Amino acid sequence: MENTQPLGGRIALVAGATRGAGRAMAVELGRAGATVYATGRTTRQRVSEVGRTTETIEETAELVCAAAAEAGTPGAGIAVPADHLHPDQVRAVVDRIEHEQGRLDVLVNDLWGGEHLVDFDSKLWEADLDKGLRMLELGVRAHIITSRLALPLLVRRPGGLVVEMTDGTAESNRAYRGTFFYDLAKTAPIRMALALGAELAGVGGTAVSLTPGFLRSEQMLDHFGVTEENWRDAIAEEPHFAISESPVFVARALVALAADPDRGRFNGTSLSSGGLAREYGFTDVDGSRPDAWAYLSQVAAGGAGRPAEEYR
Incomplete structure (x- = not known):
């Protein structure tokens, strides 16, 4: 019989759970039975520099609880506002988890929020330096701060997972x-x-990097003026959108990895949603297994005349 709560009793911190992959990962962790602390900068009272008011960490926590209830698991979502560029705020999150749970089993560093800063038309000598350095703060410094402050709690028990x-x-x-x-x-x-991965190996932990493929995040759907229900309408404007995947796909990848007692074999490696789908056998919400990185390499960049359906 299938284990409907493979992560029952686990405690997870999803840093950057407001929207997109972070939100989906928090929800699927809760569906699998985990207690999930969902952090982010956008709340019902405050909006981050991303400027989107339609997704909040409170809503993420509610979705986690609803998914757990639907699945009949003990999962729960707990929203904690935090800007992970401020060590005192991250330390407060970790202290709360320690006080309330006494352990941390899964740390997901999904911190970003820098799409509005990216300029693909400028060389380094032409780029806006302030915007560039802000990207490094959001995508690198915030990850370092979070790992440094959360790892002491995670390594208290063997088996911890950092993504x-x-x-x-x-x-x-x-x-x-x-x-x-x-x-x-x-x-x-x-x-x-x-x-x-090298540092955690000695204490029984595992660290990996994980990427989705062409992600149909809320922002991406809005960019093309479509919804998850009619996303294929955007293929006319962007043909490569045919290989896109829902955020649930990479979230299922995370859950499968976290539930695998032999996940240490991946320690220190770079993983993708499509690769883990082949490993564990899960699918996206439409029943397909999109292999976006193979498609992007062979078709989008390599010029192979093969339809996206061959990569799904």
């Missing part, structure tokens, strides 16, 4: 990502996972 979320795999990020600061911000978490 550094990024955009791209170690293989795909060997090629330049098109703009200097974005390249650094999205390559650094891959190296962080390698380094943390």
